[in-house]
Amino acid sequence: MVVAAVYFVVAVGAAVLSGRNLDRHLQGPRLRAIWAGGRTAEARCTAVRTEEAQDAEGGFVLHSHPTLEFRTGDGRTVSFEERQSRPTPAEGDFVTVHYSAANPQDATTRAPSFGIRHARTVITAAGCFFALVSAVVIAVVA
Template sequence: MIVVVAAVYFVVAAGAAVVSGRNLDRHLQGPRLRAAWAEGLTAEARCISLRTEEVQSPEGGPVEYTHPTLEFRTDDGHTVSFEERQSRLTPARGDFVTVYYSAANPKDATTRAPSFGMRHAKALITGVGSFFALVTAVVIALVP
């Protein structure tokens, strides 16, 4: 009977790990970032404006975020402007920064450099969660 409980626990916990990995990946905009990095296309973008947004922190205090609007030219000569919302980068107006983009959707460009963590966030969260689910299920099954 206890083995059945451990098996059910493992299935539920591993499923939760998969869902958590998928949700975190979406929240961090993993699919958009991986698409921007996939082709290896980069360009120098100029900051053409800055927009400041004030929001309330979880503690109730004000937090200010600055979002630069960047403009760059693609390899095929098109000029693209986009507002960067996922980077802590705050260039001054007129500054140049490197952007990563895909030819299919250059408006989804990003200033975030490719990283192992962002490329594999979903697999890492799912794997770690599933490992802990397995260890816990084994402990449940072996404890008298």
Template sequence: MAVVAAAVYFVLAVGAAVMFGKGMDRNLQGPRLRALWAEGLTAEARCTAVRTEEAQDAEGGFIVHRRPTLEFRTGDGRTVVFEDRQSRLEPAVGDFVTVHYGAADPEGDVTTRTPSFLVLHARAVITGVGSVFALITAVVLALVL
């Protein structure tokens, strides 16, 4: 009976790990970013302006966000201007940063984020760690019950 309970727990826990990994991957914009990085289109963008935006955090404190406006030229010669709202980069006016963009929609599909291990492998890492934890816990449950 203990082995059956541990097996059911294991299946449910691995399912939860898979769903959590999928959700985190979407939250980190993994599919979109991996597609942009896979296209391999990059350009050097120049910061033309920086807008400061104040917001309030959950505890009521104030947070200041810096939103740089970046301008770059695509491989086919189009000039693209966009406000970077998702990067942690804080370039000053006149600084250059590398952007990754999509050929179909360089105005809407662009990021300053560089490929990172976490975004590239978030789903696999979270699912793997959750599955190992589920296995260890299931074994302990089978031995204790």
């Protein structure tokens, strides 16, 4: 029973850390702050920068980073390079960007999604559920 309790505590801690790390990797805090502002604008793609990278298997992958320009609600013109645009707009295309009034240069074309908004909670809950089931099995078998 003690082994099951120790396992449960360690596994829940691992689930919490995994959820937090995934959230940071997916840029959850940054994106949630942008989406919370609720501001959108039409942006024009002024350029597309392409870089070549190597994937885990040694192959080469091209990453495109569009530079987008838009006007905020108070009339400021903001230009920024999108970090993760899918699909990548071509030069001259218009796309919708989400931004916060406090930090408009940190805008994104990524629309609010359930996965990004709740990744931390879902991963943590799934890990805690697995920890509970495993601890019960360990307690019954031991």
